Amino acid sequence: MKSSAPGKIILFGEHAVVYNRPALAVPVNQVQVDVEILDSDSAGIWIHAPIIDLHAELNSLQSDHAIGSVILKVLSLLDESPSSPNIQINISSTIPVASGLGSGAAVSVALICALSSFFSLSLTDNQINEMVFESEKLHHGTPSGIDNTVITFNKPVYFIKGQPIETFTVGKPFTIVIADTGIPAPTKESVGDVRKLWEKDKNKYESIFDEIGQISLIARRSIESGQPEMLGDLMDHNHSLLQQLTVSSPELDKLVLSARDAGALGAKLSGGGRGGNMIALVNQAEANQVAESLIKAGAKNTIITEIK
Ligand code: PMV
Numbered sequence: 001m002k003s004s005a006p007g008k009i010i011l012f013g014e015h016a017v018v019y020n021r022p023a024l025a026v027p028v029n030q031v032q033v034d035v036e037i038l039d040s041d042s043a044g045i046w047i048h049a050p051i052i053d054l055h056a057e058l059n060s061l062q063s064d065h066a067i068g069s070v071i072l073k074v075l076s077l078l079d080e081s082p083s084s085p086n087i088q089i090n091i092s093s094t095i096p097v098a099s100g101l102g103s104g105a106a107v108s109v110a111l112i113c114a115l116s117s118f119f120s121l122s123l124t125d126n127q128i129n130e131m132v133f134e135s136e137k138l139h140h141g142t143p144s145g146i147d148n149t150v151i152t153f154n155k156p157v158y159f160i161k162g163q164p165i166e167t168f169t170v171g172k173p174f175t176i177v178i179a180d181t182g183i184p185a186p187t188k189e190s191v192g193d194v195r196k197l198w199e200k201d202k203n204k205y206e207s208i209f210d211e212i213g214q215i216s217l218i219a220r221r222s223i224e225s226g227q228p229e230m231l232g233d234l235m236d237h238n239h240s241l242l243q244q245l246t247v248s249s250p251e252l253d254k255l256v257l258s259a260r261d262a263g264a265l266g267a268k269l270s271g272g273g274r275g276g277n278m279i280a281l282v283n284q285a286e287a288n289q290v291a292e293s294l295i296k297a298g299a300k301n302t303i304i305t306e307i308k
Helices: 066-075 103-118 125-140 146-153 187-200 202-224 228-244 250-261 284-296
Strands: 002-012 023-039 045-049 054-057 087-093 157-159 174-180 266-270 277-282 301-307
Touching: 002 103, 002 146, 002 174, 002 202, 002 228, 002 266, 002 277, 023 103, 023 146, 023 202, 023 301, 045 066, 066 103, 066 125, 087 103, 103 125, 103 146, 125 146, 125 187, 146 157, 174 228, 174 250, 174 284, 187 202, 202 228, 228 250, 228 266, 228 277, 250 266, 250 277, 250 284, 277 284, 284 301
Parallel strands: 045 087
Antiparallel strands: 002 023, 023 087, 023 157, 045 054, 174 277, 174 301, 266 277
């Protein structure tokens, strides 16, 4: 039994989304997590995830282990008590860890989908989304739920915390270059730091969140109405607001500036910030040139993706 889940990028609205403002995110299908479940001769549930150097039997993991707890949750849904099925779970991924591409949520989505099929549980997307969100909450402090939603539904989403899921249509395809600083940056920390700032001066940070929320709204309209070229300025503006939230970094700023110098229509960090990835809007014909400039400016990896 095999299942996979894509990576994701946040186009607009990260951080403000934690404070109930809208954000836009899209799946990135050039990278993915694959989960395979096989019957096995060894006793127990063996998990092999070479990307995080995990080779263990389920019972040897702490009960709050990110992968182990997801498996236990699915097993708890089985009618009969899990008379310890003998299975092997292989997890592989091309999504860089802790870099804003949703690797953690993608592992959970692919794992739950594979277990659901293996045990014929027929879980719905909404149920899967809810379970992954529970796991995200255990490991990421106060997540908004945007990662699990865009990855579970594998469609562009306009996301407001706690509100029904809205997917949106892309009026005219557009091209994004994603560049990785190579610096792992746990989202929990940047989200926690923004919370501390907000607690000290709520008026100031609420108005930054408002401005970011407006950008997400205008961006959605631009995308739906087939005017993606409008997104460049919106990205630049969103990046400057993220700088004010202190979640950019010298490396991210350098990549953002290089992308613009190389002809990108706009650029910003994407995700939790401090490290991880940035994104740039480009004319398709210039995508390779921008990607090359980003590598010269220090990016460890680039992905060119068409949003459609
Ligand atoms: O770092 P990522 O891509 O997982 O994105 C986090 C997005 C935040 O808005 C910073 C946090 C959240 O839970 O929405």
